[in-house]
Amino acid sequence: MAVKMFAAIEIGSFALELGIYEISEKTGIRCVDSVRHVISLGNDTFSEGKISYGLADEMCSVLEDFTGIMKTYRAREYRAYGTTALREAKNSQVILEQIRVRTGLKVRIISNSEQRFISYKAIALKTGEFNRIIQKGTAIVDVGFGSAQISLFDKDTLVTTQSLPLGTLRISSQLARIPASVKDHCLHIEEIVDNELLTFRKMYLKDRHIDNLIGIGTNIAYLMRQLGMNTAADRADAAAMEVFYKRLSQMTLDQIEENFSVNSEYAPLLLPAAAVYRRVMEATGASQFWIPGIGLCDGIAAEYASSSRLIRFNHNFENDILAAARNMAKRYKCHAGHNQTLEQYALSIFDATRKFHGMGARERLLLQIAVTLHSCGKFISIRNSNESSYNLIMSTEIIGLSHLEREIIANVVRYNIRDFDYDMIQLETHIGEENTGDLNVGAITILIAKLTAILRLANSMDKTHKAKMQDCRMAIREGELVITTGYTGDLALERASFEQKADFFEEIFGIRPVLKQKRRV
CATH class of the missing domain: 3.30.420.40 (ATPase, nucleotide binding domain)
Incomplete structure (x- = not known):
């Protein structure tokens, strides 16, 4: 080829x-x-x-x-x-x-979540090593100049990923106006890092065992030269990391420039980077530090090659996005059984009506995430759950999703139990910033309406949260979406809700959903 x-x-x-x-x-x-x-x-x-x-x-x-x-x-x-x-x-x-x-x-x-996801794809290119490492508790730590990202894996599953304002340039800028000795400067950096890690440790590291730390980002490439590690393995243990950090923390900026062969602008950034990696290693209790030696450009190339079908990844990245959404739902006490049933109904409706909605695999994924998070706002307010869900989703990064995609999901959830107003959809995202192809605000509004119509109809089918129609079948017949179930019990509440949601579905897709209940002889 x-x-x-x-x-x-x-x-x-x-x-x-x-x-x-x-x-x-x-x-x-x-x-x-x-x-x-x-x-x-x-x-x-x-x-x-x-x-x-x-x-x-x-x-x-x-x-x-x-x-x-x-x-x-x-x-x-x-x-x-x-x-x-x-x-x-x-x-x-x-x-x-x-x-x-x-x-x-x-x-x-x-978005930050896209940036980290792209780098994560570059790591996954090192297939054998990556798949082996993440079988055990693993944290990927990406320390950039503006922020740092910590992603936790457990048995090949992404548990959570969080962005912290611990970029090296951001930390350095905070300390630029504070006159201090090398020792005091080091202490200030550690205090900034510890303050940000405190909440992360309480929320995500409790009762979680982490064996491996994977360090990525431009900063780690410079630190790697001086870690004294076996370059064939690109690894260091916790003891080697501690010795290296103590040596670095005693250097003046001139000594850092000389030892690391960096200029005067970059020298102040290395100590904050080392402090973040060291403190995360301490907080997680990781014993091994793996440095795959990749940068964002490597990730961009991996993303392009994958989307162009020039290479194939063995790792399923969509599962990681869904895992992040499901962990968010778990955090906010969403009804897991209802979500599972709702996902079955929603995806069946999506697949049965493909030629009427014209959406693809990415929109199907957005629908799955909207289903998963549709009731997360009840953790904040049962009465105004849709608005609370909207705010929670907009405030929480989900790895692999752009800001616009997250905004689409948030609006679908908001209009699940609120009258849909085509003129009231307001987007925070500047369309020019996103890779939206031919999409404009109008097209995005229609996409939100389509996903909302499917979510509403699926939700009506499990009104009582008893999964009465798990055996249902769907087919398009004579301009109708016929949903047939063999359930012989009472469907009065489901039927009433279904009829109510059917009008909006027909308005959006031009086909009428019809619920039929088989009667046993």
Whole structure:
């Protein structure tokens, strides 16, 4: 099969990075060139709230050079992603337009959950090692410049993933105005890290055994050089990590520059990175530290190769997204039995009406997550559960979902028990920031309406939470969605609710759902 050249571009908080990759079905993914330009966009964003003209001009110049390198390698396919600094900058839309006009590059700002999920895919390319490690309790720690992400695995299942404001540049910016000795500076960093880890430890590490820590992110690549580990295995144990941290914490910035071969801008970021990894290792009790040596660009290439069907992953990533949603539902005491029944009904309706709704596999996944989380708000308020569910979903990152996808799910849940108003759907997401293809606000509103109609109808079928219609069959007959059940008991409440929800379903899809109950002879 022909080899495809692909370019991955990361616009990070501290650097711009270009990776050129050779991708083929036979040999997989191979990085043939990598270029990195240090530019501290995060300093502007985290201190001023926006990116200055000077940095924007420098960024565009570097990206122009990147496009020249891409042409040299004949890499016609590319993906360019912006992370924390662009995501949090008030003038991000202006910056994106400047980049487009000056370089021709279309940059997409990805959510934090997408960013971590992409890096996670790069780890999964190391199939044998990754699958073996996550059979035991494992934490993936991704320390970036703007934030850090901790994802917990147990027996090949993603238990939870949480973002913490522990990016190295963010920590460094907090301490920049505090005059202190090396020793005091180290203490301040540890206090910041410990404060953020306190809640995480109480909520997610109680009674959980973690054997392995997987460290990813740009910062770990520099730390790795000095850890003294066996480079063939890319591993260090807890004792080696502790010795290394104590040595690093006693170095001045000049000594860090010299020992790690980094410039004066990067030197202050290494101690915060080491502190986060060390403290997480202590908090989890992990004994082994694995460093697979991957970055976001590797993940971008893996994501492209997978979506283009140039390679196949052995790991099922959709299951991880669903596991994260189900763990959220469990945290908020959702009715697991009802959710399971509801998921069966909703997916059966989705599959039976495919030619009427025109949705695909991704929308089916969003429906599953909406079903899983539709009642999470009852934990906050039984009376206003739909609004509470909306707020909880909007406030909780779900790994692998974009901000827009999370917003779609939140609106589906909100309108499950509220009159649908086509003119009242308001999106926080700037459509230009998301990879929405041909979708506009109107199209997204219709998508929300379609998923809402299916969720409502499925919910009506289990009105009493007794799974009376688990044997039901669905078929399209003469312009009707005929749902047939062999249940012989009382379906009065289900029938009344079904008829009420059928009107909206017919309005959206143009077919009338009909409930039929077989009578036993």
